[in-house]
Amino acid sequence: MSFDADVIVVGGGLAGLSASLTAVREGLSVLVLERGEFSGAKNVSGGRMYVHALRQLVDISEAPLERPITKETYLIKCSNRAISFSFSDPESRNSYSVLRAKFDPWLAKKAEEEGVIISYNTLVLGAEREDGGMTVRTNRGDLRAPLVIEADGVTAGISRSLGLRKLEPHSLMLGVKEVVKLEGPPEEGEARVLVGFVGELLGGAFMYTNEDTLSLGATVKINSLQEGNKMARDLVEEIRESLGVTGEVLEYSAHLIPYYGYDKLPPLHAPNLLVTGDAAGLLINDGFVIRGMDLAIGSGMIAGKAAKRILSEGKPQDTSVYERMLRESFVLKDMYTARRAFTLMNEERLFRRYPELLCDVLARMFKVEGERKRLLEVVQEEASKRGLTLTKLVRDLVKVM
């Protein structure tokens, strides 16, 4: 049987475009299958990209990024009390707010200019391994290649269709978001992490400043939605109202977020298959940064290089070199570094008990009522009220350090 391309890339988002650009530069013929009418049509991100990987891929001086993020703010709310702190670094050009329906088409155009063929409006229905290659079934007929790069996002349709994995509610978060028109003069690019805005649900909220809009939303564990009393559909509106954001709402969107962590990563490769980006469960939350897009670009680029090596060997079944290359790169090294912090970012106490503990401790420290206790005693007392010990607190603190 003949092949339609050296590599079929399923999905024309960041991972898929990075993989295809790299593979074409390596001299391979590449076909990208994108279900949207354009790249980005189906993509939603919270809205912040760390651009180090993108810089390795393309010249970003013309990239339609929104604003450099120069201010990091944490806002922790516990009923009427609130804690906030900010860090400003006006010169930073390390990360930018981004709107994917604007950014992805730009990257797709770059890829097309370098010879990547993208087939839009092409919905992949499944894949099968046969005759030393992979057959990809689409709404436009079957396509074949010796190697498939899966870049179809968090729902990982190819891996599921091959029986390599199942999706589980506890390893997924739901992200809901609104894009709101920015009122008043342009502000500096700010990323706000909002704690205590989603009630009993396990998760948090965010707000990013774009060029002339704001992205605000929430990310919550699916299993906590199933068990709780809140409706996903109400989350963003509640947050918008509690923040007093009154600008015109321009778009309402939703997307799943992979929440696996290094210790629970899904299979990253199989015979004739390399898995990248969200489909590979690549996401880091270490308490300081939440990042997936640079890991998508990084893993995509590595998949493109690995594809060349695999096909040169003439054994597309043997794809293990891809995982070895990922392990040598920032992608899996950073996933590994963040693994203990990530486990903490998955704990009930982080979302519920710690914010309240912090608020109650500060409330007592900032109050004078005759006999005064030391901070350590106050922390100890407040912790034990919540079934926590100082040792436990210190252990958790060490996890993020």
Added chain:
Amino acid sequence: MDLLKRLGLNKYNVDKKSHIKVNLEICRTCKEKPCIKVCPAGTYERSGDVIEVHYERCLECGAALVACPFNAIEFQFPEGGISYRYG
């Protein structure tokens, strides 16, 4: 802002046929109907002792793939569907 108004801001190219199928026999046995809480688009609404599917509201987040603990929802991405303008 009301959910339907918010969904009305989005650009859809709705398929003729639903991309979501529900096994009503299983659905009938489920009291809680967590899918209603999980779906951010209000695609699932209670109708008697089963759910009614408004597939044209779907934001294609994929939560439907895990929303039902009894696997009564069969979800595939639509051929048309949403085109985000900001994303």
